[in-house]
Amino acid sequence: MQALSALKELQAQRQQLQGRRQSSAQNHYDTGLKALSKAIESNFRDKAALAQALESWMEAMRNNRRDPEPCSGLGYIFLLLGDTRMAIRYFQAALAIDPQHADSCRWLDHIQSQVSTQPAKPVQSRPSTTASFSDDPEVELQQVEEELFQLLKQWMEQPMPAPGKAMHPTIVKDQQFLTETCMRIQAQLKRLEEDLDTGQVQHRLLALETLERRYQGHLKRSELFMAMETEMAEELAKVKAHLDALESGLPGPSPADIEIFLDQCDRFADQQDEWDQQGYAILALESTYQKLVQELEKLQDRLDEL
Known part of the structure; x- marks a missing residue:
């Protein structure tokens, strides 16, 4: 029937669009990998290469939100930059897509093991909306x-x-x-x-x-x-x-x-x-x-x- 044909055409159009986005995402992901390799070769002194990897994987993530790899890659970069909080966010985002994602599981376990071997620090919360200040x-x-x-x-x-x-x-x-x-x-x-x-x-x-x-x-x-x-x-x-x-x-x-x-x-x-x-x-x-x-x-x- 005509209705079924229209429905299948609609599905085909969406699949075609998703295919183009996935192809674009893969290109950005590959660019990020090359940039990260360049940063590694420089012993991470090449900050421009790290920035390029970060930007490329952000774009890859925006173009294909079903792929855990860009999220995991971003988590790794933030870990290199010393921002553990952001690293955890992106590793968890990767696991939300694929709960069995090996790299993200391994890195989160690594972060947890590092935390457990360090002295506990007071938990920092957001500043209160009624915070007190100096009289000066x-x-x-x-x-x-x-x-x-x-x-x-x-x-x-x-x-x-x-x-x-x-x-x-x-x-x-x-x-x-x-x-x-x-x-x-x-x-x-x-x-x-x-x-x-x-x-x-x-x-x-x-x-x-x-x-x-x-x-x-x-x-x-x-x-x-x-x-x-x-x-x-x-x-x-x-x-x-x-x-x-x-x-x-x-x-x-x-x-x-x-x-x-x-x-x-x-x-x-x-x-x-x-x-x-x-x-x-x-x-x-x-x-x-x-x-x-x-x-x-x-x-x-x-x-x-x-």
Whole structure:
């Protein structure tokens, strides 16, 4: 039938697009490997080569979020740079894709063994949004400047949590923390500017406020992801209900109903492709989408048999 043909054409188009992205990702990954080899040959004195490897593997990860290798490679580079926290993040990201990924498991075990042989250090948490400061205005301004420096370093280095149901509570918490921190520092600087020049610190605050606005946008995007997750789940339930009805000998959906399902699948696919091109991780959305398409194909095949 025409509807089934349209569905298969839609699937073919998505597979073709994914194939192009995977090819691009592989090219970037190979470039990163060559750059890392160059850095190793220089005994890691060639910082430009390390930067090239970092940039290439970031791009490879953006183009193919199902491949654990770029994530693991990024973890290794951050480990070389002495940033264990970021290294752990990327090794864990690789394991989220492939829980059996050997290199990532080995490096995480290595990091854990190093930590267990060192004296315990106090756990560092984020600065409180109600942090206390010196009564001396000049000292307080220096403290605010240092706090902003540390905040920007921490938040600009770490990747944003993936939008969608799984990480949405974390995004809400992060965005709330940034908003409250910006408001508190704004109030401090407004009070301090009566006696001191706060211009340089204001510039750093502006950077944090820009980051906070990015998180606001990210929060809205996460809400859109959750809305699509809900919509696709509802469409999947409708398709399964039609399949159950057919098994019970009841009438199946009309051709018009099938067309509506196809239009919805088309809309879901287009929106996911757009988000994927913007660099968002859409793996959770794609998983539900594939289930919907598979069940719709079953329904169409069952109707063809009648």
